[in-house]
Amino acid sequence: MAIIASNFKTNHTRKSTNEFIQTVNNYLVENKISSEVYVFPTSTSLDTFQTVSNFFVGAQNAYATKNGSFTGEIGTEQLDEFNIKTILIGHSERRHILGETQEEIAKKFNFYKELGYKIIYCIGEPLEVKQQGLEKTLEYIYEQFIGIDTNYENLILAYEPVWAIGTGVTATNEDIINVHGAIKEKISKPLLYGGSVKVNNVREICSLNGVDGALIGTASWIKEDFIQILKNTKDI
Numbered sequence: 001m002a003i004i005a006s007n008f009k010t011n012h013t014r015k016s017t018n019e020f021i022q023t024v025n026n027y028l029v030e031n032k033i034s035s036e037v038y039v040f041p042t043s044t045s046l047d048t049f050q051t052v053s054n055f056f057v058g059a060q061n062a063y064a065t066k067n068g069s070f071t072g073e074i075g076t077e078q079l080d081e082f083n084i085k086t087i088l089i090g091h092s093e094r095r096h097i098l099g100e101t102q103e104e105i106a107k108k109f110n111f112y113k114e115l116g117y118k119i120i121y122c123i124g125e126p127l128e129v130k131q132q133g134l135e136k137t138l139e140y141i142y143e144q145f146i147g148i149d150t151n152y153e154n155l156i157l158a159y160e161p162v163w164a165i166g167t168g169v170t171a172t173n174e175d176i177i178n179v180h181g182a183i184k185e186k187i188s189k190p191l192l193y194g195g196s197v198k199v200n201n202v203r204e205i206c207s208l209n210g211v212d213g214a215l216i217g218t219a220s221w222i223k224e225d226f227i228q229i230l231k232n233t234k235d236i
């Protein structure tokens with residue numbers, strides 16, 4: 001069964017998030033869809049959502065703390081309020097725009113691992129690395145596993161090439177198969193692809209060898225589109 005995840009990034013309000021999650025939940029229940037579905041709203045839109053057992057709401061980010069003096073951050077005290085037990089770690093926007101280092105990411109990973117969170121851990125190379133070929137790309141990706149326990153039982157990986165994120169340029173099937181195949185040889189965890197996944201290519205991508213699902217930004221933000229994505233992948 002495909003794993004389908006929507007990363008809202010800095011989009012949606014509390015009201016529209018709530019409507020989105022209710023609509024998706026109703027669709028899953030009414031159509032007995034058994035795909036594993038994740039939605040990552042902004043932290044201001046987290047809440048106690050009533051969802052079916054294969055539908056999870058997670059945090060896009062949180063600090064490696066219960067609480068304390070970390071201005072602008074949230075910790076497990078805030079996540080616990082809504083029983084959130086799923087977190088995205090290592091997203092390229094946090095690495096490259098917010099400047100999170102591998103060391104900080106590994107610390108965060110270990111903190112949330114100790115607490116048993118489901119972790120969707122993102123890896124992926126920027127364009128200048130991709131242009132140096134597959135070997136260099138894999139070298140770069142493997143460095144993103146430094147300090148990360150890849151045997152952690154509640155781990156899902158997401159390969160998101162930076163040059164494909166939000167650009168409309170999806171990686172080719174060949175690119176995806178090559179990188180996924182190489183990662184899968186080393187790590188036997190579910191591996192999602194992310195980076196300009198669209199309503200009309202999600203089925204093909206999720207059917208590729210070594211692809212266990214998709215982590216989707218832009219194309220997932222309109223609820224009708226996300227439901228179409230779920231429809232297109234329901235039997236994969």
Ligand SMILES: O=C(CO)COP(=O)(O)O
Nearest residue numbers: 007165166195196217218
């Ligand atoms: O970063 C992504 C999901 O985490 C992918 O974003 P896009 O689907 O907008 O390319």
